[in-house]
Amino acid sequence: MRLFLAADIDDAARRQLEAAQDTLRSVLSDARVPPRVTWVDAKVAHVTLRFIGESSQDTATLLQSALRAMTFQPFEVTLGTVGVFGGRRHPKVIWVGVTSGLDAFTRLAHEIDARIDPVIGASRSQPFLPHLTLGRVRERGKGVDWARALEAVRFPATVARIEQVTLYQSRLSSKGPTYTAVSSHG
Numbered sequence: 115m116r117l118f119l120a121a122d123i124d125d126a127a128r129r130q131l132e133a134a135q136d137t138l139r140s141v142l143s144d145a146r147v148p149p150r151v152t153w154v155d156a157k158v159a160h161v162t163l164r165f166i167g168e169s170s171q172d173t174a175t176l177l178q179s180a181l182r183a184m185t186f187q188p189f190e191v192t193l194g195t196v197g198v199f200g201g202r203r204h205p206k207v208i209w210v211g212v213t214s215g216l217d218a219f220t221r222l223a224h225e226i227d228a229r230i231d232p233v234i235g236a237s238r239s240q241p242f243l244p245h246l247t248l249g250r251v252r253e254r255g256k257g258v259d260w261a262r263a264l265e266a267v268r269f270p271a272t273v274a275r276i277e278q279v280t281l282y283q284s285r286l287s288s289k290g291p292t293y294t295a296v297s298s299h300g
Contacts, residue, residue, distance in 0.1 A: 116284045117169045117177070117296070119226055120160035121219075123246065127193055127274045128156040134196065134210060134267045135248055141266045146257030151208070151249040158293050161212075161244045163223050163279060166234060173234065174296060177281060180229045181299040186222055188277040188300075191215030193246065196267045200251075202260045209245040210269055219244040219276070226279065 123131075135153050142148050166177070192214040200206035212219060223242045231237075278300035285292045 115169055115171070115174060116286070117166040117174060118162055118282055118284060119164045119166070119181075119230075119279055120162050120282055121222075121276045121279055122160050123193075123274045127246070127272045128159060130193070130269060130272045131159050131210065131246060131248065132156045134269050137267050138208065138248065138263055141263040142255070142258065145255050145259070147255045149251050149255035149258050150253035151251050152290070153249040154247050155290060158291070159246050160280075160282075160293075161219070161246060161276075163219075163242075163244075164226050164230065164238070166230075169234070174281070174283075176233045177230055178297045180233050181226070181279070181281065181297070184225060184229055184279070184299050186225065186300050188275055189215055189218040190273050190275050191219060191244070192271050192273050194269050194271040196248075196264050196269050197245075198260070198264065202264070204254055205251050205260060207250055208248040208264075210248060212244045213271065215276075216244065222276070222279070 135156070142151065191212045193210050194213040195211040197211055198205035198208050220242055227238060278298045280298045281296040283294045283296050
């Protein structure tokens with residue numbers, strides 16, 4: 115099974131995510147050859163805290179045990195920065211980032227790492243950057259003004275309360291991923 119740990123967002127943040135996607139779709143459609151973007155379904159949007167990858171049922175059980183005693187104080191984060199991974203010339207992922215509450219998110223990610231690294235090994239190779247993925251760029255298109263597209267998105271500061279961490283199983287398909295909650299912690 116393909117596993118990851120994530121913090122879910124509330125409906126208000128999901129609505130803002132959909133509005134940002136709509137704006138980007140509109141602006142990107144003006145390109146000579148629009149890019150092909152796989153948009154994340156806002157109903158399943160989340161902040162990934164740790165991608166685990168392909169795992170056995172035994173590993174999933176060990177992960178649940180490692181996380182069972184984990185507790186943290188719920189905290190609020192503000193979402194509001196639109197950015198990309200891969201650079202503005204050839205972005206690979208379009209995201210909305212955290213503008214406040216980053217320290218609390220980082221502490222939570224470190225707590226998770228401390229609990230699950232003994233089970234699956236240390237694997238975080240880059241600094242933790244909490245974000246919501248808007249979409250993944252599959253084909254770059256031609257004549258795309260990414261700077262204009264990203265500047266067109268007015269993602270109003272949106273507060274989301276983080277109360278638990280969920281271990282999810284992800285199933286990939288041509289229609290997009292399906293996420294099933296395995297367990298919740300916090």
